Amino acid sequence: MSTQPLLEVRGLTTSFFTSRGEVQAVRGVNFDVLAGEIVGIVGESGSGKSITCMSILRLLKSNGRVVQGHAKFEGANLLELSEHEMRKLRGDDIAMIFQDPMTSLNPTLTVGEQIIETIITHRGSSRKAARQRVVELFELVKIPEAASRLSSYPHEFSGGMRQRVMIAMALSCDPKLLIADEPTTALDVTIQRQILLLLKEIQSRLGMAIILITHDLGVIAEVADRILVMYGGMVMETGEVNTIFAAPTHPYTQGLLASVPKLRTANKERLRPIPGSPPDMLRPPIGCPFAPRCVHAMEICVEQVPPTFDMADQELHQTKCWLHHPDAPKNSEDAA
Amino acid sequence: MTQRPLVEIRNLKKHFKVGGGFLGRNPKYLRAVDGVDLTIQRGETLGLVGESGCGKSTLARTLIRLYNPSSGEMKFDGEEIATLDQKELMPFRKRMQMIFQDPYASLNGRMTVKDLIAEPLEIAGVGDEKSRTARVHELLEIVGLNKDHATRFAHEFSGGQRQRIGIARAIALNPELVICDEPISALDVSIQAQVVNMLEDLQKKFGLTYLFITHDLSMVRHISDRIGVMYLGKIVELADNDELYENPKHPYTRALLSSIPIADPVEARKREMEEMQGEIPSPIDMPSGCRFRTRCPLATELCAAQEPKLKELTDGHFAACHYAEP
Secondary structure, eight states, X not given: OOSXXXXXXXXXXXXXXXXXXEEEEEEEXXXXXXXXXXXXXXXXXXXXXXXHHHHHHTOOOTTEEEEXXXXXXXXXXXXXXXXXXXXXXXXXXXXXXXXXXXXXXXXXXXXHHHHHHHHHHHHOOOHHHHHHHHHHHHHHTTOTTHHHHTTOOGGGSOHHHHHHXXXXXXXXXXXXXXXXXXXXXXXXXXXXXXXXXXXXXXXXXXXXXXXXXXXXXXXXXXXXXXXXXXXXXXXXXXXXXXXXXXXXXXXXXXXXXXXXXXXXXXXXXXXXXXXXXXXXXXXXXXXXXXXXXXXTOOHHHHHSOOOOEEOSSSTTXXXXXXXXXXXXXXXXXXXX | OOSOOSEEEEEEEEXXXXXXXXXXXXXXEEEEEEEEEEEEXXXXXXXXXXXXXXXXXXXXXXXXXXXXXXXXXXXXXXXXXXXXXXXXXXXXXTTEEEEOSOTTTXXXXXXXXXXXXXXXXXXXXXXXXXXXHHXXXXXXXXXXXXXXXXXXXXXXXXXXXXXXXXXXXXXXXXXXXXXXXXXXXXXXXXXXXXXXXXXXXXXXXXXXEEEEEOSOHHHHHHHOSEEEEEETTXXXXXXXHHHHHHSXXXXXXXXXXXXXOOSOHXXXXXXXXXXXXXXXXXXXXXXXXXXXXXXXXXXXXXXXXXOOOOEEEETTEEEOOTTOOO
């Protein structure tokens, strides 16, 4: 494996300019995605997880703008490419799937037609070859009776099957990076499992990298190699999935993990919620965005955004929290 | 338990007519609820789980008489309510209330919080303007808001706070039964636990009985005393919560439980990578015999020929499967 990451994001800052003021959706996000790994981005609504990826793909709404930072894909800064170059890259080297496949598919064309068109546009294949490729892709994503389903319209598929169609479309040009934004959120739990297993299987067969955006800690735990925990437009904690779940160091991550009931144990004990509610990004807190809800908050947390500290236990484990400053009082960690 | 159950449902059906031929000949029916037996004891929380389209919300809405049942019996505190007309239902409406999934859609944005919460009191003709205002203030305190919020509009609140308003509205008339239809699904993870804790507190304080409908299988285990699993309009398994999770008898329940993502990467990767085949069939054209047989790993000819009955396998543990054993 080469040492250069497939995707390198540094200092990414994105704002939306609304009539009520500037909404600071993403504030200085850094992360890498290596070839062939699954990176999970977990966060609540408004944490900036989707906007981070939309910024990278340059698919922001017209009032949104990347104010600062870069996103290098194989060395080229995506934020500086021409619209033409970007369009070539999207759907080719970088593909994406979204929560609701119905809004991403054209309801007036058969699904086969839509994917054939993509392949011809990006690859310049003949119609016949493109058609053959779509049948292969449908088989890969396990759509039953693949060849005959090509001539079906999107509304003739169930939610789960539609998501399979989206995945087939995303894979049509052998992407190096697949961005999946809440791909299973709208699906039932049994179908969710089918899609997650499919994504994992395809990832290990084709070797592409995946960024999986979700609010569901269970989904992240099932499939991700590394995770980013986002809150208030910032990355609060990042590291290997096992490390983060076993030994979270950020009070937000700790709070999030403590607030979900443990399934495997018979428990009637009280849940431990995080008090308060997420920040308003029109007027985010001056210091750490989590400080107003944090049980360990110190004076400095309210005043200054914490730097990102490297954790000793694991390489690449980082936490954005003043508690991990060398001079921070150590006993305040006990309560967690 | 010799106490009279709060709710007793017998062979309840709710069919919706969908289309049909010329002049309504040969109409087709969507059998959303198709023969459900269920009792809910006073003071317990009964969880109801299943995939979308399994009929769990229709069952709840029929119980509260938002829909008229197609057939079957529904007793509330011993009295038959399935056949009552709107006027006769009025006294019962006070005693059962509902909390909805979407706190954005279920609260009228043009009404103040005070009007929203006072509305059920007004309809039921409880008290005068002054006493209703006092009651609204009291209710706001109970759900963790304060009386200063009363003059504001619902859109000024976050999702979690809106759901608190919805809960205040639901408990305003001191109901006995509260139906919670996916009350936390629309909320952020960090807020869900706040709302669940509050529901538990309210239950203790006011002796509420909950019918808790959800597709979140980890939360339902936490909150419920007993859990019913629905599939295509029928209850396929019913048991105490821990019993159901530790000893599931129906192949559908087993498949459902093994599909839950576990928020623990080590545990999650240890288990076998099994998945349930296929998708839920249409409730308009249902499979013959057992409704689950098209996706079931155990299915045989018997399952196609004969529909299994919901039978009690061990004390309080029911399952509807030809191959379920005690």
